[in-house]
Amino acid sequence: MHRRTAVAALAASLALTTGACAATDQRTAAPTTLRVAGPFEVHSLEPAADGELFTRLEVTETLVTSDVRGQLSPGLARDWRPSSDRTQWTFDLVEGATFHDGTPVTGEVVAVSLERAAQEPASPLADLDVEGVDSAGQAVTVRLAAPALTLPAVLTHYSTAVLAPGSYGTDGRVRSVIGTGPYAIDEIALPSRVSTTRAKQWRGKAPAVESVQFQAVGRAETRALMAVSGQADVVFGLEPAGRSRVDAADSVRMESSLQPRTLMLKLNADHPALADVRVRRALSLALDRPAMAQAVLREQDLAATQLLPPSLEAWHSTEVAPLRHDVQEARAQLAAAGWAPGADGVVRKDGTKLELTLLTYPDRPELPALATAIQAELAKVGVAVRVDVTNSSEIPAGQKDGSLEMALVAKHFALVSDPLVDIAAVFAPGGSDWGVMNWQDDDMDQAVKALLTGTSEQRGAQARETIVETAQAELPLVPVAWYRMNAAVSDRVDGFVMDPLETTWRISGTSWAR
Amino acid sequence: MTGKLTHAEPGTASPPARPRTGVPVRMLAGVLARRGVQAVSVALLVSVLCFVITLRLPGDAAYRIAAGRYGSDLVDSESAAAVRTELGLDRPAWVQLGDWLGSLVQLDLGRSLVTSRPVAQEVAFYLVGTLQLATAALVVAVVLGTGLGVAAARRPGGLVDRLVAVWVASVRAVPPFLLGLLLVVVVSAQLGLLPAVGHGTAASLVLPVTTLGAGLSGLVAGVTRDTVVEVHRSEWVRFARTKGLSERWVVLRHVVRNAAVVLVPYLGVQAVVLVEGVVVVESLFSWQGLGHALVHATFWRDVPVLQATALVLALLVVTVNTVVDLAGVWLDPRPRGAGVAS
Numbered sequence: 001m002h003r004r005t006a007v008a009a010l011a012a013s014l015a016l017t018t019g020a021c022a023a024t025d026q027r028t029a030a031p032t033t034l035r036v037a038g039p040f041e042v043h044s045l046e047p048a049a050d051g052e053l054f055t056r057l058e059v060t061e062t063l064v065t066s067d068v069r070g071q072l073s074p075g076l077a078r079d080w081r082p083s084s085d086r087t088q089w090t091f092d093l094v095e096g097a098t099f100h101d102g103t104p105v106t107g108e109v110v111a112v113s114l115e116r117a118a119q120e121p122a123s124p125l126a127d128l129d130v131e132g133v134d135s136a137g138q139a140v141t142v143r144l145a146a147p148a149l150t151l152p153a154v155l156t157h158y159s160t161a162v163l164a165p166g167s168y169g170t171d172g173r174v175r176s177v178i179g180t181g182p183y184a185i186d187e188i189a190l191p192s193r194v195s196t197t198r199a200k201q202w203r204g205k206a207p208a209v210e211s212v213q214f215q216a217v218g219r220a221e222t223r224a225l226m227a228v229s230g231q232a233d234v235v236f237g238l239e240p241a242g243r244s245r246v247d248a249a250d251s252v253r254m255e256s257s258l259q260p261r262t263l264m265l266k267l268n269a270d271h272p273a274l275a276d277v278r279v280r281r282a283l284s285l286a287l288d289r290p291a292m293a294q295a296v297l298r299e300q301d302l303a304a305t306q307l308l309p310p311s312l313e314a315w316h317s318t319e320v321a322p323l324r325h326d327v328q329e330a331r332a333q334l335a336a337a338g339w340a341p342g343a344d345g346v347v348r349k350d351g352t353k354l355e356l357t358l359l360t361y362p363d364r365p366e367l368p369a370l371a372t373a374i375q376a377e378l379a380k381v382g383v384a385v386r387v388d389v390t391n392s393s394e395i396p397a398g399q400k401d402g403s404l405e406m407a408l409v410a411k412h413f414a415l416v417s418d419p420l421v422d423i424a425a426v427f428a429p430g431g432s433d434w435g436v437m438n439w440q441d442d443d444m445d446q447a448v449k450a451l452l453t454g455t456s457e458q459r460g461a462q463a464r465e466t467i468v469e470t471a472q473a474e475l476p477l478v479p480v481a482w483y484r485m486n487a488a489v490s491d492r493v494d495g496f497v498m499d500p501l502e503t504t505w506r507i508s509g510t511s512w513a514r
Numbered sequence: 515m516t517g518k519l520t521h522a523e524p525g526t527a528s529p530p531a532r533p534r535t536g537v538p539v540r541m542l543a544g545v546l547a548r549r550g551v552q553a554v555s556v557a558l559l560v561s562v563l564c565f566v567i568t569l570r571l572p573g574d575a576a577y578r579i580a581a582g583r584y585g586s587d588l589v590d591s592e593s594a595a596a597v598r599t600e601l602g603l604d605r606p607a608w609v610q611l612g613d614w615l616g617s618l619v620q621l622d623l624g625r626s627l628v629t630s631r632p633v634a635q636e637v638a639f640y641l642v643g644t645l646q647l648a649t650a651a652l653v654v655a656v657v658l659g660t661g662l663g664v665a666a667a668r669r670p671g672g673l674v675d676r677l678v679a680v681w682v683a684s685v686r687a688v689p690p691f692l693l694g695l696l697l698v699v700v701v702s703a704q705l706g707l708l709p710a711v712g713h714g715t716a717a718s719l720v721l722p723v724t725t726l727g728a729g730l731s732g733l734v735a736g737v738t739r740d741t742v743v744e745v746h747r748s749e750w751v752r753f754a755r756t757k758g759l760s761e762r763w764v765v766l767r768h769v770v771r772n773a774a775v776v777l778v779p780y781l782g783v784q785a786v787v788l789v790e791g792v793v794v795v796e797s798l799f800s801w802q803g804l805g806h807a808l809v810h811a812t813f814w815r816d817v818p819v820l821q822a823t824a825l826v827l828a829l830l831v832v833t834v835n836t837v838v839d840l841a842g843v844w845l846d847p848r849p850r851g852a853g854v855a856s
Contacts, residue, residue, distance in 0.1 A: 037711075043582075043583075043628060043629040043810075044583065044628070044629045044630065044631075046630075048584065048588075049583050049584060049629075050585075121592045121593045121595070121596035122580070122583070122584040122588045122589075122590075122592075122593040122596075123588075126592070127592075159588075173630060190629075190631075190639075191802065192800060192802060215711065215712065215800070216800065217711050217800045218797050218800055219797055219798055219800075221695065221798075222698065222710055222711055222798060222799070222800065225698050225699065225702065225703045225710050226710050226711065228703060229702060229703035229704075229706060229710070230706070231702070231709055231710055231711075361586060363585075363586045390573070391573060391577075391578055391581055391813065392581050392586035392589055393573070393574070393577035393578050393580060393581035393589045393594065394573055394577070396577060396589060396590050396591050396594065397573065397574045397577040397594070399591070400591050410586075412587050415587060415588075432590075433589075433590040433591055434590065
């Protein structure tokens with residue numbers, strides 16, 4: 001038995017030492033590899049599925065991209081222009097761009113990627129009714145069935161990333177990600193690891209960071225520990241507890257930016273109670289947003305005062321009266337709508353209690369916590385809420401079959417760099433999956449239509465004001481909080497910039513700290 | 515401390531196992547045939563059950579699959595409708611099940627509904643991950659557990675025995691998630707000795723294996739201790755001593771073999787529990803294994819992956835049981851059942 005124990009001890013210590021060496025190597029060696037960790041797993045190489053990871057890692061590029069302020073800027077296209085009726089858009093490609101396998105980027109190749117994206121129902125390009133994509137040398141022309149001003153913004157979406165012909169297998173599926181960006185794929189170990197190195201073919205200035213290793217880490221606790229122990233240089237998706245840990249640690253800092261995302265309640269305006277605007281207002285007045293934002297998001301300033309955050313300047317009104325918290329007023333609005341408190345505190349009308357089911361999903365850890373906070377706030381004014389944490393797809397499914405009563409969603413208002421595309425979808429007449437439900441307003445429709453078809457700058461500003469004011473007065477969606485995207489960044493890294501739209505992680509702009 | 519064992523005491527029921535070289539072929543063939551039939555019926559049952567349960571789950575599969583493919587920002591009615599058409603989800607359920615069973619007979623597991631990659635490839639990848647983790651953890655548990663158990667059994671009630679009892683109680687009391695987190699905090703974050711996460715390298719295996727192995731070692735130590743103490747006290751061991759065998763031969767020829775008859779089936783059960791119970795540890799350490807695959811496939815209604823994963827797990831259980839049976843036949847070749855009657 002002694003010998004056996006000795007062998008076991010030896011094996012264990014060997015394993016520990018190998019592990020320790022591997023870990024120390026990573027720390028002491030001169031930095032060459034930037035280690036990035038985040039919750040994003042890669043299950044498919046198709047651009048419309050998990051393609052955002054490859055644009056974020058700067059492996060693939062789209063024709064148009066956006067700068068840190070969310071303005072359109074050239075990507076693989078250096079210039080673009082619409083036809084006079086805006087049904088045809090021509091994009092001139094940058095000169096001298098090559099894919100990582102050496103094939104040149106031509107109009108013909110780009111057209112293939114765009115046509116694929118247009119066929120992909122999840123891509124915003126599919127919503128634009130593309131009739132065809134033509135190529136002529138280094139130019140591509142997108143033909144649309146109806147005029148669309150938003151096409152360049154839609155072409156910032158990762159689903160429209162341009163891949164080399166060699167990326168596709170014989171069955172037409174993407175087999176490898178061969179892009180045009182400053183970094184080329186070294187290895188992809190689905191679903192959790194992607195490593196890249198600087199691409200020799202890159203047409204711009206060579207990035208300072210030689211290689212990048214991305215690791216998907218499912219648990220937020222583990223990610224926070226990786227950030228504070230220096231096992232990753234950039235860590236995305238930290239929970240409030242993890243953020244305080246990072247704040248307390250040396251040699252790592254938090255970077256953040258306000259995202260154009262709003263956590264909001266989607267209400268079914270056909271519901272017997274919610275059809276009444278006074279009930280919707282009562283729900284809004286019942287919410288103590290600063291307290292909820294402080295408790296759940298650890299930042300009081302994230303309490304929403306209107307639908308869109310101040311970072312979307314054009315869509316954030318300084319005129320509109322901010323949403324407020326007033327329990328007395330909430331009760332008064334409910335009473336005016338005919339809902340009187342019963343013996344158990346729950347309000348009733350014609351003998352029916354006001355009971356609502358609130359759906360939400362766990363993809364963002366804040367949502368379930370916020371949902372229970374909303375439940376508690378609404379109970380104070382006599383509205384009984386049942387929280388159901390489920391799959392995100394239950395919300396569009398409930399919209400479709402009309403069974404949805406109330407949902408807490410985290411809606412991104414700039415999936416493509418122009419918020420108008422998402423605003424138009426959110427307020428689509430009658431409703432949309434991630435927008436209003438069974439609600440319509442003529443002023444709203446006209447304002448959206450005016451913006452979509454193009455108008456003068458002044459009238460455009462008026463239309464946006466109308467949209468914001470109508471949303472605030474009618475509350476078909478009740479804004480709860482805005483959203484801050486954050487990352488823990490090691491002091492080894494200089495020049496990290498947080499892109500509010502998360503189009504790319506801008507790794508090519510970072511360098512090693514001296 | 516684990517309770518008293520409920521199995522029949524080996525020494526009281528029958529004489530000690532005689533070391534024999536040959537194992538009856540009929541017995542071996544019997545084990546293999548029985549387990550073969552079991553494997554096929556389990557495969558059928560598990561596939562059909564998985565399918566039926568997925569059908570009965572709330573929520574529309576097309577929406578779930580679309581959410582799995584495109585994420586919560588892009589899932590909508592249009593993408594769900596496209597998924598439904600592409601995968602033929604509006605066909606009657608029995609047609610879909612028939613299709614799957616038909617392909618299964620040809621050893622074709624199909625493609626994942628979410629990732630579109632061949633299921634066999636995906637499941638094989640996750641199976642390797644789980645087997646690596648489970649095997650290494652079992653080795654740690656056996657080495658550590660039997661070592662501690664045998665040491666404790668030398669002097670029941672002595673200091674070592676009491677220390678081992680403390681170890682058994684503590685590792686049993688700490689849930690794997692907490693133990694894993696503690697290890698990450700201490701070994702990885704504070705001391706910086708090992709990476710917290712990762713997959714495929716020896717270094718990244720140490721922490722998850724220690725988490726699982728340490729937890730399991732408590733049970734193994736407890737069972738080993740009790741069994742060895744009982745065997746030691748048995749009449750035939752006393753007889754072996756009386757007839758003048760040295761302590762070394764008593765342990766090797768009588769105690770170890772008889773204790774193993776109890777321990778091996780017990781380890782078999784533990785191996786099965788281990789394979790199924792690694793989900794938490796896998797997620798904590800971002801280790802890609804079957805637990806990970808099973809959770810995702812259920813959440814996304816990825817029926818082919820779900821069926822294949824469950825199938826692999828079920829067959830793994832059958833395999834472990836077969837190995838345990840064969841080991842049992844080898845360790846204790848006394849005829850049983852009908853064989854005894856004849």
